[in-house]
Amino acid sequence: xxxxxxxxxxxxxxxxxxxxxxxxxxxxxxxxxxxxxxxxxxxxxxxxxxxxxxxxxxxxxxxxxxxxxxxxxxxxxxxxxxxxxxxxxxxxxxxxxxxxxxxxxxxxxxxxxxxxxxxxxxxxxxxxxxxxxxxxxxxxxxxxxxxxxxxxxxxxxxxxxxxxxxxxxxxxxxxxxxxxxxxxxxxxxxxxxxxxxxxxxxxxxxxxxxxxxxxxxxxxxxxxxxxxxxxxxxxxxxxxxxxxxxxxxxxxxxxxxxxxxxxxxxxxxxxxxxxxxxxxxxxxxxxxxxxxxxxxxxxxxxxxxxxxxxxxxx
Amino acid sequence: xxxxxxxxxxxxxxxxxxxxxxxxxxxxxxxxxxxxxxxxxxxxxxxxxxxxxxxxxxxxxxxxxxxxxxxxxxxxxxxxxxxxxxxxxxxxxxxxxxxxxxxxxxxxxxxxxxxxxxxxxxxxxxxxxxxxxxxxxxxxxxxxxxxxxxxxxxxxxxxxxxxxxxxxxxxxxxxxxxxxxxxxxxxxxxxxxxxxxxxxxxxxxxxxxxxxxxxxxxxxxxxxxxxxxxxxxxxxxxxxxxxxxxxxxxxxxxxxxxxxxxxxxxxxxxxxxxxxxxxxxxxxxxxxxxxxxxxxxxxxxxxxxxxxxxxx
Numbered sequence: 292x293x294x295x296x297x298x299x300x301x302x303x304x305x306x307x308x309x310x311x312x313x314x315x316x317x318x319x320x321x322x323x324x325x326x327x328x329x330x331x332x333x334x335x336x337x338x339x340x341x342x343x344x345x346x347x348x349x350x351x352x353x354x355x356x357x358x359x360x361x362x363x364x365x366x367x368x369x370x371x372x373x374x375x376x377x378x379x380x381x382x383x384x385x386x387x388x389x390x391x392x393x394x395x396x397x398x399x400x401x402x403x404x405x406x407x408x409x410x411x412x413x414x415x416x417x418x419x420x421x422x423x424x425x426x427x428x429x430x431x432x433x434x435x436x437x438x439x440x441x442x443x444x445x446x447x448x449x450x451x452x453x454x455x456x457x458x459x460x461x462x463x464x465x466x467x468x469x470x471x472x473x474x475x476x477x478x479x480x481x482x483x484x485x486x487x488x489x490x491x492x493x494x495x496x497x498x499x500x501x502x503x504x505x506x507x508x509x510x511x512x513x514x515x516x517x518x519x520x521x522x523x524x525x526x527x528x529x530x531x532x533x534x535x536x537x538x539x540x541x542x543x544x545x546x547x548x549x550x551x552x553x554x555x556x557x558x559x560x561x562x563x564x565x566x567x568x569x570x571x572x573x574x575x576x577x578x579x580x581x582x583x584x585x586x587x588x589x590x591x592x593x594x595x596x597x598x599x600x601x602x603x604x605x
Numbered sequence: 606x607x608x609x610x611x612x613x614x615x616x617x618x619x620x621x622x623x624x625x626x627x628x629x630x631x632x633x634x635x636x637x638x639x640x641x642x643x644x645x646x647x648x649x650x651x652x653x654x655x656x657x658x659x660x661x662x663x664x665x666x667x668x669x670x671x672x673x674x675x676x677x678x679x680x681x682x683x684x685x686x687x688x689x690x691x692x693x694x695x696x697x698x699x700x701x702x703x704x705x706x707x708x709x710x711x712x713x714x715x716x717x718x719x720x721x722x723x724x725x726x727x728x729x730x731x732x733x734x735x736x737x738x739x740x741x742x743x744x745x746x747x748x749x750x751x752x753x754x755x756x757x758x759x760x761x762x763x764x765x766x767x768x769x770x771x772x773x774x775x776x777x778x779x780x781x782x783x784x785x786x787x788x789x790x791x792x793x794x795x796x797x798x799x800x801x802x803x804x805x806x807x808x809x810x811x812x813x814x815x816x817x818x819x820x821x822x823x824x825x826x827x828x829x830x831x832x833x834x835x836x837x838x839x840x841x842x843x844x845x846x847x848x849x850x851x852x853x854x855x856x857x858x859x860x861x862x863x864x865x866x867x868x869x870x871x872x873x874x875x876x877x878x879x880x881x882x883x884x885x886x887x888x889x890x891x892x893x894x895x896x897x898x899x900x901x902x903x904x905x906x907x908x909x910x911x912x913x914x915x916x917x
Contacts, residue, residue, distance in 0.1 A: 339724060342719070342722070342724065343724070345719065346719060346720070346730050349716075349719070350730050350733050350734065353733070353734060353737070353792065354733060355752075355759070356737075356745070356748045356749060356752060356792070357736075357740075357748075359748065359751075359752065359759060360744070360748045363751070371751070372751065372754055372756075372757040372758065373757065374757045374762060375762065376759050376762055417644070418644040418645035418648065419645060421641045421642070421644055421645065422641060422642045422644070422645035422646065424641050425637075425638045425639070425640075425641030425642040426642065429634055429637055429638035429641060430634055430638075431631065431634045431635035431637075431638040431639070432631070432635060433635075434638060437642070437646075440654065441649065444649075444653050444654060444657055446901070446902070446905065447657050447898055447901075448849070448852070448853045448874075448897055448898060448901055449853070450853055450855055450873075450874040450877055450878075450894065450897060451657075451660055451877075451894035451895070451897050451898040452653070452656040452657045452659070452660040452894065453656075453877070453878070453881070453882070454660065454663070454877065454881035454882060454887055454890050454891055454894065455655075455656035455657075455659035455660050455663060455887075455891070456652060456656045457881070457882050458659075458887060459651075459652070459655075459656060474648065474651075474652050475652050477648060478645050478647075478648025478649045478652060478653070479649075479653070480649060480653065482645075483645055483649075508637045508641070512641070533739050536741065537739070537740075537741040537742055539742050539743060539856045539859070539860060540855060540856050540859070543859070544878075544882060554741070554743075555741060555742070555743045558743045558744070558747070559743050559747075559860060562743075562747055569751060572747055572751075573747075573748070573751075576741075576743070576744035576747050576748060577744075579741045579743065579744050580740055580741055580744050583739055583740065583741060584736070587732075587736065587739055588732075591732055591735075594735075594739070595735070595800055598797065598800050598801070
């Protein structure tokens with residue numbers, strides 16, 4: 292909390308000195324003449340300070356759940372829901388973060404989540420980028436109809452076919468196993484769609500030239516398209532990983548034994564069993580969010596790009 | 606969205622396949638194309654496409670975990686219409702959508718307009734606002750459940766603080782549980798739609814604003830006459846996505862309230878789960894699935910039509 296406020300202050304200060312480099316292009320119709328330049332600058336500066344003020348207050352308000360989660364995770368149970376609210380624990384109970392591993396099999400949950408997320412992400416990125424190449428760079432009859440089938444299923448809510456999927460998995464004897472989730476989630480149409488959107492922006496002339504140079508289609512995919520599509524691959528990988536990590540319904544439906552549970556299921560069940568252990572519940576929540584936070588901070592550029600590609604160009 | 610994608614598809618035609626060599630080439634291409642698509646397609650066919658088609662067929666069958674499938678025509682739908690829980694779930698889902706869609710859209714737009722400027726450190730604010738969207742859902746639900754705790758939760762303490770004596774009971778009250786879920790989901794989703802709006806805002810040519818300002822338009826007039834009309838494609842897309850996602854709402858409800866108290870937050874997806882997977886009524890639950898799908902489809906098509914009429 293205090294750290295964030297410090298960061299913001301530091302940023303605000305550095306902007307104060309840097310104001311000329313921050314053009315308010317839209318608001319200034321013509322290049323200001325020399326005479327009224329200083330008043331305009333003055334005005335821009337006050338506007339900026341005002342906007343920073345609004346943004347700091349707004350973001351702080353929106354971050355309250357996170358701040359509260361973090362602060363509660365370092366309290367005793369009976370200090371979490373106090374009147375008035377204690378934003379900073381009177382005494383930091385770091386032991387919550389060491390005790391949780393023995394209270395619930397947190398490490399096992401984390402391993403399960405990681406295992407599922409990695410396998411599903413690898414399969415989705417690999418098969419998705421292969422199929423996207425087939426759909427965008429190889430011409431053959433029936434291709435576009437097939438792609439229409441892919442797109443069509445994106446429009447069908449997953450909830451509408453979860454029951455047939457479940458029956459199928461039951462018949463195959465795969466319920467209560469990771470394989471059910473891997474099979475259901477690794478071949479999604481979304482990955483194909485996202486990658487194809489990106490491949491469409493790569494000029495065909497590039498593939499054509501490679502063909503003339505004698506490269507096979509697989510060679511073109513591996514040596515030309517894949518290296519060129521690193522940003523899209525990163526977007527898809529990050530989105531898939533985070534989605535799988537955060538998925539609740541899939542594991543909820545398919546994983547019944549405790550030893551297979553993911554972080555999400557483990558946390559939910561902990562809440563159900565010990566609903567008065569507020570502090571420990573918050574500790575678990577923080578632990579379930581931290582991996583996502585790290586991944587997000589490392590690759591936030593790709594997240595935003597992925598959303599922009601799959602969303603806007605669609 | 607989908608139609609655009611299809612029409613975007615043209616890949617430059619190569620010379621028409623007339624000669625035998627070309628036909629051979631075409632067959633080779635088909636073979637190569639399929640080898641690329643096949644690894645994904647096999648999984649997609651077995652675990653998405655077939656279940657989708659099966660869901661349609663199942664809704665006209667009677668099939669439970671104890672009996673063999675039997676064709677029964679519209680019987681599942683008759684039962685559904687006569688069922689009270691179906692109407693409760695449908696009503697809750699619609700109320701959720703009516704709250705979630707406009708609130709998320711408005712807040713996302715406001716945030717995007719605030720954050721659409723070149724200021725130092727603006728990236729930090731964008732990232733912070735986006736983060737709830739990818740935070741694990743269980744953590745979100747658990748934290749908000751505690752924030753909403755009726756007696757000493759921070760939300761009600763805040764409400765007491767600003768002079769509201771009778772603060773609502775939120776997730777423990779059947780009147781306020783749905784609003785609590787809506788608030789949580791708006792908080793979670795608005796960062797995502799803000800990103801979409803930011804992309805839309807950045808695509809508006811600066812000249813439009815300059816021209817408006819030369820004409821003496823006020824900030825409010827510029828917003829109404831330049832920003833909003835230019836954002837129409839984005840808004841259209843946002844509304845479609847939001848509406849569809851609202852009707853599909855599932856995990857947040859399961860984790861936050863599990864449909865309760867009573868049936869006050871039970872939604873369609875949850876009903877499908879309870880009937881189909883919980884109680885093994887495969888046919889009956891598929892009938893509800895079909896309704897869910899038809900609602901989503903109708904909303905999407907309707908919004909496409911409205912968009913087309915506006916553009917004419």
